[in-house]
Amino acid sequence: xxVDPQGRGVDAPGYAAPEGAALVRAFAALxxxxxxxxxxxxxxxxxxxxxxxxxxxxxxxxxxxxxxxADGDWLFPTYRDTVAAVGRGVDPVEALSLLKGDWxxxxxxxxxxxxxxxxxxxxxxxxxxxxxxxxxxxxxxxxVLAMCGDGGTSEGDFHEALNFAAVLRAPVVFFVQNNxxxxxxxxxxxxxxxxxxxxxxxxxxxxxxxxxxDAAALLAVLGAAVERARAGEGPQLxxxxxxxxQAHTNADDATRYRRDDEVAAWAERDPITRLEAHxxxxxxxxxARRAEISEQAERMAAHLxxxxxxxxxxxxxxxxxxxxxxxxxxxxxQAALIADELDREGALR
Amino acid sequence: MTVTAPAHVKLTxxxxxxxxxxxxxxxxxxxxxxxxxxxxxxxxxxxTDGLTAEFGEDRCFDTPLAESGIVxxxxxxxxNGMRPVVEMQFxxxxxxxxxxxxxxxxxxxxxxRGRVALPMVIxxxxxxxxxxxxxxxxxxxxYYAHTPGLHVVAPATPADAYGLLRDAIASxxxxxxxxxxxxxxxxxxxxxxxxxxxxxxxxxxxxxTDATLIAYGPSVPxxxxxxxxxxxxxxxxxxxxxxxxxPFDDETxxxxxxxxxxxxxxxxxxGFASVxxxxxxxVTERCFHALAAPIRRVTGLDIPYPxxxxxxxxxxxxxxxxxxxxDLQWEDR
Numbered sequence: 260x261x262v263d264p265q266g267r268g269v270d271a272p273g274y275a276a277p278e279g280a281a282l283v284r285a286f287a288a289l290x291x292x293x294x295x296x297x298x299x300x301x302x303x304x305x306x307x308x309x310x311x312x313x314x315x316x317x318x319x320x321x322x323x324x325x326x327x328x329a330d331g332d333w334l335f336p337t338y339r340d341t342v343a344a345v346g347r348g349v350d351p352v353e354a355l356s357l358l359k360g361d362w363x364x365x366x367x368x369x370x371x372x373x374x375x376x377x378x379x380x381x382x383x384x385x386x387x388x389x390x391x392x393x394x395x396x397x398x399x400x401x402x403v404l405a406m407c408g409d410g411g412t413s414e415g416d417f418h419e420a421l422n423f424a425a426v427l428r429a430p431v432v433f434f435v436q437n438n439x440x441x442x443x444x445x446x447x448x449x450x451x452x453x454x455x456x457x458x459x460x461x462x463x464x465x466x467x468x469x470x471x472x473d474a475a476a477l478l479a480v481l482g483a484a485v486e487r488a489r490a491g492e493g494p495q496l497x498x499x500x501x502x503x504x505q506a507h508t509n510a511d512d513a514t515r516y517r518r519d520d521e522v523a524a525w526a527e528r529d530p531i532t533r534l535e536a537h538x539x540x541x542x543x544x545x546x547a548r549r550a551e552i553s554e555q556a557e558r559m560a561a562h563l564x565x566x567x568x569x570x571x572x573x574x575x576x577x578x579x580x581x582x583x584x585x586x587x588x589x590x591x592x593q594a595a596l597i598a599d600e601l602d603r604e605g606a607l608r
Numbered sequence: 609m610t611v612t613a614p615a616h617v618k619l620t621x622x623x624x625x626x627x628x629x630x631x632x633x634x635x636x637x638x639x640x641x642x643x644x645x646x647x648x649x650x651x652x653x654x655x656t657d658g659l660t661a662e663f664g665e666d667r668c669f670d671t672p673l674a675e676s677g678i679v680x681x682x683x684x685x686x687x688n689g690m691r692p693v694v695e696m697q698f699x700x701x702x703x704x705x706x707x708x709x710x711x712x713x714x715x716x717x718x719x720x721r722g723r724v725a726l727p728m729v730i731x732x733x734x735x736x737x738x739x740x741x742x743x744x745x746x747x748x749x750x751y752y753a754h755t756p757g758l759h760v761v762a763p764a765t766p767a768d769a770y771g772l773l774r775d776a777i778a779s780x781x782x783x784x785x786x787x788x789x790x791x792x793x794x795x796x797x798x799x800x801x802x803x804x805x806x807x808x809x810x811x812x813x814x815x816x817t818d819a820t821l822i823a824y825g826p827s828v829p830x831x832x833x834x835x836x837x838x839x840x841x842x843x844x845x846x847x848x849x850x851x852x853x854x855p856f857d858d859e860t861x862x863x864x865x866x867x868x869x870x871x872x873x874x875x876x877x878x879g880f881a882s883v884x885x886x887x888x889x890x891v892t893e894r895c896f897h898a899l900a901a902p903i904r905r906v907t908g909l910d911i912p913y914p915x916x917x918x919x920x921x922x923x924x925x926x927x928x929x930x931x932x933x934x935d936l937q938w939e940d941r
Contacts, residue, residue, distance in 0.1 A: 368723060375716075382707060382712060385676065385681050385684065385708070389681040389684020390688040396666050419672070419677030420677065423674070423677045580721070580722065581718045583757070584725065587808070588855065
């Protein structure tokens with residue numbers, strides 16, 4: 260911990276507190292992140308998004324994951340990590356295309372080096388190792404930050420990815436957001452390990468725990484892990500302890516498996532109020548700058564609303580366009596069938 | 609594919625596959641191969657023999673024993689500029705990688721609207737006939753063929769093993785490359801660098817006029833032998849070798865069946881919900897009026913692959929093929 264829940268700076272041996280400018284940048288991103296989560300949640304209620312797995316409460320993890328990476332680095336997000344993807348530069352409208360239902364991945368993964376959202380748990384982690392290993396073979400300084408949740412650490416691919424990364428000395432930072440729940444299942448039902456960071460021990464991967472609601476600590480710990488990976492020290496595992504303030508998605512009912520007082524206790528540790536208090540105490544944030552940050556977040560929300568309120572009719576021809584580099588004869592036949600259906604529908608109108 | 613000066617050499621299928629890998633790695637520095645025991649040992653079937661020595665450990669390397677990890681790492685490498693060729697040690701040992709193959713390898717191009725292609729090859733020694741103990745003899749092609757986004761290829765000759773593997777490595781799409789284990793040691797003269805029909809094309813291996821045998825991979829030699837025996841008995845059987853299960857060459861297969869009016873599909877895999885059922889369905893849909901009899905199938909039994917001492921009951925043999933041919937309603941001609 261570098262900043263306590265009341266916003267007071269804490270000394271943590273071995274870790275330098277991030278510079279003021281980095282903290283202000285993180286704070287601005289946090290405000291935008293919260294706005295994005297709230298706006299997306301509202302858009303679900305308005306029927307513009309099918310579903311939204313919110314990272315409300317986990318924004319410090321999202322923001323830090325994006326901020327510690329350099330331009331050529333890669334981010335591998337899960338379905339709950341839209342905010343981190345946006346932090347890397349992905350347009351929020353394109354980032355939500357999956358949940359809007361226009362197409363699975365709405366953005367070009369190469370543009371910002373952000374892999375498609377992973378929906379199956381932990382399957383993206385071996386991909387992250389492969390991207391890192393390919394870069395290393397070519398002598399490129401790329402680091403890959405691969406995200407998963409506490410539930411994902413129970414999947415086989417989590418273990419295979421850590422093991423491969425360690426054996427190949429691949430520059431990957433595995434970043435686990437332990438938000439206490441895998442949908443409804445609490446951490447105690449997920450693992451008997453003393454912590455998720457301990458899971459690195461069996462693979463020879465250094466593991467570290469960090470307060471997941473302390474943006475300063477996250478920047479310090481993740482930043483150091485990224486630089487160690489870049490320096491050739493191999494993969495790192497970071498577990499951030501945080502809390503999913505909302506239900507798994509809007510389709511979930513969290514009152515069936517957790518108590519209100521538990522949620523209320525975590526509300527006291529909110530990452531945004533905490534960093535704001537700290538910045539105010541250090542006189543790093545003026546009222547004018549604070550207002551600017553809010554306006555910036557509102558502009559993002561307006562952009563998101565505009566984008567998601569725009570109805571795009573996906574072209575049915577797209578169904579066949581990218582199954583293979585060039586369609587098989589069978590797909591060409593099926594595409595003709597759909598085109599014929601559309602013609603007849605058009606004739607009836 | 610890079611065309612080297614054609615050279616005639618007598619190779620086993622295993623040697624032809626090794627040559628294809630070596631030539632592809634020499635021609636393209638982004639081609640890498642990895643899997644279990646593929647380094648110093650050269651693979652349990654020696655398909656990667658000598659590649660680490662020739663190209664170094666960055667190009668051909670042993671991995672931890674974890675198939676999902678192998679395929680998943682290959683996905684990432686293919687995303688980042690490489691052309692990985694990975695080896696699954698045996699058919700049934702590829703199942704831990706099934707989720708990676710179905711949810712990621714097959715779908716990446718589609719889910720990213722063509723932005724992320726995965727030029728990668730998953731080599732799988734497959735099918736039976738070698739007296740292997742359990743979990744070493746599965747014919748798993750239907751699982752892959754059923755999954756849109758994958759190409760599925762099964763060579764039956766050393767020349768095709770060479771040519772199709774070179775094509776698979778050069779392909780912009782992921783290819784499941786099924787190597788019939790029992791044919792690894794079959795030998796023939798191979799003209800390296802000579803063009804062979806590409807992925808997606810079937811070939812007529814033997815001309816015939818009375819009925820068509822449709823086969824792929826390990827069943828092709830069985831079909832050819834059956835045609836030879838039938839010829840001695842005065843019946844002329846044509847043999848089509850599919851070579852590529854996906855894409856499926858409707859044109860060649862249907863033209864062949866139309867020319868004879870009768871057909872038998874020969875495949876080692878269990879028959880229920882199989883590639884052989886698909887072949888019967890599609891040929892019947894397209895050639896119904898050209899057929900003089902329902903298409904018959906000679907397939908594996910719908911049982912888990914039996915132990916070595918009972919395996920001969922499972923494998924489609926010449927006699928069963930000829931019995932099926934005899935049942936093609938010749939009396940109504």
